[in-house]
Amino acid sequence: MESSILSSILFATIVAGTPLIIVALGQLIAEKSGVLNLGAEGMMSMGAIAGFAVTFETGNVWLGVLAGMAAGALMSWLFAVVVLTLMGNQVATGLALSIFGVGLSAFIGKPYEAEILPTVGAIRIPLLADIPIIGNPLFNQQILVYFSWALFGAIVWFLYRSRPGLVLRAVGESPSSAHSIGYPSIRIRYMATLFGGAMAGIGGAFLSVFYTPLWVEGMVSGRGWIAIALVVFATWRPFRVMVGAYLFGGVMVAQLFVQGSGLEVNIPSQFLSALPYLATIIVLVIISRDQNTVRLNAPVSLGQPYRPDA
């Protein structure tokens, strides 16, 4: 395989993995606080249309990303009110949020369906980008790719090196214990949920503003769900989220592999498109086979409603 092909496959893999990293890391934080938000697909869809619409109307990419973030956060706030304040069922509410978000984004996005945004230029890091093969994929990327790495670093530091991160994890393990020693469990869960929503919104905006860059109904096409699966697959550890996201990114650009291999293969495109979903199932099977790993790593209170007695 030629090195330029290898380089472009690597490039595409990193780009495809980036929204998954951002969304999954956001969900990781929410889940670490004990909140399971299955609405990622809806929040991403809203982030995607908000990002696209604002970028299109203002011509400013940054306002677009901010709008995507705000839309995702707003959606997760809705979820948080139902789940944390009104103690609704987290699974059902997350599902409702997905249905609502996908529908609402399709509704809002109708007028934008035929529009295309100008491609956003990559940011090239001098010298590093000149390294053969890996230089271009790693150091000549969209700014949100760099952002996803920074986010990873920040989250690792936050969770394992900072006091608020410790408190967050404590709330996820046992909200009543955290509450009894004076931490506002509900408020912490609110913030974690909002953070997850904001990240899902950015992930969605990345798709519509940087990746495609256009808006099509249903364009998130399951990435929100894959991101949720990724958190399980990573057994709630940030580094594994990164690895998993790039693995999935690789599966998503499988078509490039096939073209790059130079083989005369005649596989219907639908089969290649189905690969990420099948891979998600396989990965989930592998990780759930050993229940102890999942049980030891999952936040104990994940998905359970909590309400302080006082």
Added chain:
Amino acid sequence: MLRLERRPEASQLMSYASPAIAIALMLIGGLLLFTFLGKNPIEGFKVFFINPISDLWGVSELLLKATPLMLVAVGLAVGFRANVWNIGAEGQLVAGGVAASAVALYFQESEGAHVLILMVIAGCIGGMLWAAIPAFLKTRFNTNEILVSLMLVYVAQLMVSWLVHGPMMDPDGFNFPQSAMFEDSALLPLLFDDGSRVNLAFVFAIGALLAGYIFMFRSFGGFQMQVAGYAKDAARYAGFSAKRMIWIGLLSGGAMAGLAGMSEVSGPMGQITEHVSSNYGFAAIIVAFVARLNPVGIFFASLLMALLYLGGEQAQQYMNLPSSISNVFQGMLLLFLLGSDVFINYRLRWKEGS
């Protein structure tokens, strides 16, 4: 300040009132949405909720749309009662539609009732096979059934896309991604000869609701699943097999979704295309919740949900709004319901200070 206070016992009244509150809130939300879009809210309300059922034809269309929703929702409710979360009914519906279409296309030259009977069986089995994947993985490897069943929705949609672009494509269809039109023997007979499109599937749906009612409230299996839904540990202590419930829950959902898929291709569609389902698999989840997982409720909730579909079509036609407004209403309804459910176990109390 206002505070939530736990009721001594769950309010029976509120568990029935909550769906009504949610519907009212959805209507208010809809009025606000129309206003926000610069449309006359009263006009919007009329187009959305009144016009679709203002004549007999409209009512028949309502029944037609409600049919797949009833089928899928009652199948899902069986599992939901035991907290078996089959979210992939949309995919199972497609799988059932594909299986039924395969039968219809295989028997193209054939006359007689056996074609339809085989299609019904194939539809159910297709849906069950698709649902058996998450059931097997859940019982064997403890894999999360929500994510697996959902991933299979995308796989099913890609599968049908491949089939209608390839093996199932109409050879004389000018390369359109759709199958040949089914022969009359592969079409569900219409119930009325007044030109309405309501077909035999509506009878299936009523039958499924009855069967669901008997299973849920009059059988030991249904009782076991109910216990497992309320108290998992109690069910385990009583020796009820969790694996069996997972299988029953997923397969019943799959069978009914598959039958709904069959009734779509063999009913209003008369062929298979890429768009077997109009989101019925997801809308049925909302139906099941709004109906409190009760077959009687499912009947009415399906009619309401069908009305939202028809309203969306009307809004597209007469108000120049995207038909996806239906999904917005559906999502709102479920969110409001889940929110107002808090008042089943809690009540609002005014408390001084604190």
